[in-house]
Amino acid sequence: MTTMERTVPSTVKPRVTDRARHERRLGWYLCAPAFFVMLAVTAYPMLQAVWLSLQSYRITDPQSRRFVWFDNYTMVLSDALWWRDVGVTVLITVITVVVELIIGFAFAMVMHRILFGRGFVRTAILVPYGIITVVSAFAWRFAFAPDSGFVNSWFGLDNYDFFANFWSSLMAISLSEIWKTTPFMSLLLLAGLAQVPEELQEAAKVDGATWWQRLWKVTVPNMKAAIMVALLFRTLDAYRIFDSVFVMTNGAQGTETVSFLAYRQMITRTAVGLGSAVSVLLFLTVVLIAFVFIKLFRTDLSQVRGDR
Amino acid sequence: MGRGASKALWAIAGVLIIVYTLFPVAWIVSLSFKKGSDVQNQQFFPTEWSWENYKTVLDSGLFTSALRNSIGISLISTVVSVTLATFAAYAIARLEFSGKKLVLSMALAIAMFPTISLVPPLFDLWRTLGLYDTWIGLIIPYMSFTLPLSIWTLSAFFREIPWEMEQAAQVDGATPWQAFRKVIVPLAAPGVFTAAILTFFFAWNDFVFGISLTASDAARPVPAALAFFTGESFFTEPTAAIAAAAVVVTIPVIVLVLLFQRKIVAGLTSGAVKG
Structure with a gap:
C-alpha cells in the first residue's frame, strides 16, 4: 500500500x-x-x-x-433462483469487464497518442464517469424502448421489444454499464501506459517490430500491473451491479442479479433473516473474487506498490 | 504512413471517443425537450422543442426536495469523510507508527465491500433507532464507501509533498502538529479538494442506500427519486419528465467535470495505480 x-x-x-x-x-x-x-x-x-x-x-x-x-443458508443455497442469479451476475460481470478492457485500452491508446484536442478528449471521457448510473440506465432504456426509443426506427426493427426477452435485456443492461464505466477503466490504463518506457518502444521499432508485436511484447507486459488493478476494481464493482437492473428491467426476463435478490428479499418481502443470508453470501463471494485476484497476481500488485 | 496521416487518424479516433461519451447525453437532452405525444415519435430529435417538461419537473415538490436532500447529504458526507481522511492520510504518509498497514488494508477491504450487504442490518437497526428515512440515516452509510476512497486518494497525494518543508519547520521549533497545520495544509489543499470532488461524486451517485433506507421525500435523494418519479399524472409514464429531471441533475456534474478535469484525472489514477 x-x-x-x-x-x-x-x-x-x-x-x-x-x-x-x-x-x-x-x-x-x-x-x-x-x-x-x-x-x-x-x-x-x-x-x-x-x-x-x-x-x-x-x-x-x-x-x-x-x-x-x-x-436460511441451506434454503438459499438449495434454491435454483440463487444459482440462476449468480449465473446472471457472473455473465454480466464477464461481458462488461471484457468489453470494457478492450474499449478502455483503445481509448487509453488514443488519449496517450493524440496531440490535437487532447484536453477536450480527456474532459469528454469524464462525462460518463460523472453521470449518475440511474440516469445512464434511463437514457439507454428510453433509447431501446419500443414506444419512446429511436433504436428501432434507426435499425428498421419496427416494434421489436428489447425488454421482452432475456438476451436483448441483458445486452441493454450491459451497454448502459459499459458506457458508464469504460472511462474509469481507460483512465487507469492510461496511467499504466504512461509508465511504459518510450526507449523500449523506439528500440523495438528499430529492431523492425510491427505495431502488433510492439503492443503485445512491449506495451502490455510493461503495464501488466495497471491492467490487473483496473480488472480487479471493475470486476468487484461489476459484480455488485444493482442500479441498472433496477431501472431497466426491475429483474424481469430473468435478469435479476445477486444484489437485486438481496434487495428484494429485504425491502420488498421484508424477510430480514433471508435477506441477510443472501447479503452475507454475496459478501463472501466478493471476498473470494478479491482473494483469487490478489493470489494470482500478487507479484504484479507488489510491483505497483514498489515502483515509486 | 506519413506523420500527417497518422496525426489525422488519431484525431478521428479522438472524435469517435467524444461521440461515444456525449451521444447518450445528447439523447436524454433531446428527449427532455419533447412535448406531449411527441415522446413517441421514435426519432432522435423532437419535432418541436419545448420547455414544458422542465416546468413540470421544477414545479414538482418531490423533485426539488430530492435535489435539496441530495446536495445536503452528499455535501455533509463529503466534508466529514474528507476531514477524517485527511488526518488519517497525513499520519499514513508522514509518520512512523505501527498499525499503518492495518488502516490501509481495512480501507482496501471496505472499498471492495458490496454495499447491498449493509442494507439488511441497517434497515433493521435504523427502524429501531428511528434513523430510517432521515439525513443522518444516509450520511452514516455513505461514510462506509467515501472514507476508504478519501484515505486512498489523499495518502497518494500526501506522499508527493516534499518532506523537507515539514522537517525544516520542525527544526525551526514547530511541533509536529504545527508543522502539519502551517506547512502541510496549504501544500495539501489541492489533493484534499480532489478527494472531495471524487467523494462527492460517489455519494451523489448512490442508489442502493437511497432507495432502501428512505420512504418519503424527507430524505430521498435524487437517484432514488428519479426511479420513483411519477410526474403530473399517474396514468402516463413520465418519460420526458424523467429525462428533464435527469438533465437537471446532470448539469452540476458536467460543470464540475469541466472545471476540474485535470484534478479529477490525477485523483482517479494516483489513488489506484500508485496507491
Whole structure:
C-alpha cells in the first residue's frame, strides 16, 4: 500500500526516543477517528447481518422471530433462483469487464497518442464517469424502448421489444454499464501506459517490430500491473451491479442479479433473516473474487506498490 | 504512413471517443425537450422543442426536495469523510507508527465491500433507532464507501509533498502538529479538494442506500427519486419528465467535470495505480 522513503531497517532497533513515541501517539490519534468510523459503519453492521441471517425473522411478523442456525443458508443455497442469479451476475460481470478492457485500452491508446484536442478528449471521457448510473440506465432504456426509443426506427426493427426477452435485456443492461464505466477503466490504463518506457518502444521499432508485436511484447507486459488493478476494481464493482437492473428491467426476463435478490428479499418481502443470508453470501463471494485476484497476481500488485 | 496521416487518424479516433461519451447525453437532452405525444415519435430529435417538461419537473415538490436532500447529504458526507481522511492520510504518509498497514488494508477491504450487504442490518437497526428515512440515516452509510476512497486518494497525494518543508519547520521549533497545520495544509489543499470532488461524486451517485433506507421525500435523494418519479399524472409514464429531471441533475456534474478535469484525472489514477 505505502512506500516510505524513510524506512528504518528492522534489524537495527533504534532507541525509542520521546520524539518517536510522540510521533507514534500522534499517528494513532490522527488515524483513530477514521478507523473507528470505518469499523462502526461496516464491520459492526456486517456482524449484525451475520447474526440476523441465523434467524427466521420477517418485519411484518415479529412474533414468530426465532433462531434457526443455518436454515436460511441451506434454503438459499438449495434454491435454483440463487444459482440462476449468480449465473446472471457472473455473465454480466464477464461481458462488461471484457468489453470494457478492450474499449478502455483503445481509448487509453488514443488519449496517450493524440496531440490535437487532447484536453477536450480527456474532459469528454469524464462525462460518463460523472453521470449518475440511474440516469445512464434511463437514457439507454428510453433509447431501446419500443414506444419512446429511436433504436428501432434507426435499425428498421419496427416494434421489436428489447425488454421482452432475456438476451436483448441483458445486452441493454450491459451497454448502459459499459458506457458508464469504460472511462474509469481507460483512465487507469492510461496511467499504466504512461509508465511504459518510450526507449523500449523506439528500440523495438528499430529492431523492425510491427505495431502488433510492439503492443503485445512491449506495451502490455510493461503495464501488466495497471491492467490487473483496473480488472480487479471493475470486476468487484461489476459484480455488485444493482442500479441498472433496477431501472431497466426491475429483474424481469430473468435478469435479476445477486444484489437485486438481496434487495428484494429485504425491502420488498421484508424477510430480514433471508435477506441477510443472501447479503452475507454475496459478501463472501466478493471476498473470494478479491482473494483469487490478489493470489494470482500478487507479484504484479507488489510491483505497483514498489515502483515509486 | 506519413506523420500527417497518422496525426489525422488519431484525431478521428479522438472524435469517435467524444461521440461515444456525449451521444447518450445528447439523447436524454433531446428527449427532455419533447412535448406531449411527441415522446413517441421514435426519432432522435423532437419535432418541436419545448420547455414544458422542465416546468413540470421544477414545479414538482418531490423533485426539488430530492435535489435539496441530495446536495445536503452528499455535501455533509463529503466534508466529514474528507476531514477524517485527511488526518488519517497525513499520519499514513508522514509518520512512523505501527498499525499503518492495518488502516490501509481495512480501507482496501471496505472499498471492495458490496454495499447491498449493509442494507439488511441497517434497515433493521435504523427502524429501531428511528434513523430510517432521515439525513443522518444516509450520511452514516455513505461514510462506509467515501472514507476508504478519501484515505486512498489523499495518502497518494500526501506522499508527493516534499518532506523537507515539514522537517525544516520542525527544526525551526514547530511541533509536529504545527508543522502539519502551517506547512502541510496549504501544500495539501489541492489533493484534499480532489478527494472531495471524487467523494462527492460517489455519494451523489448512490442508489442502493437511497432507495432502501428512505420512504418519503424527507430524505430521498435524487437517484432514488428519479426511479420513483411519477410526474403530473399517474396514468402516463413520465418519460420526458424523467429525462428533464435527469438533465437537471446532470448539469452540476458536467460543470464540475469541466472545471476540474485535470484534478479529477490525477485523483482517479494516483489513488489506484500508485496507491
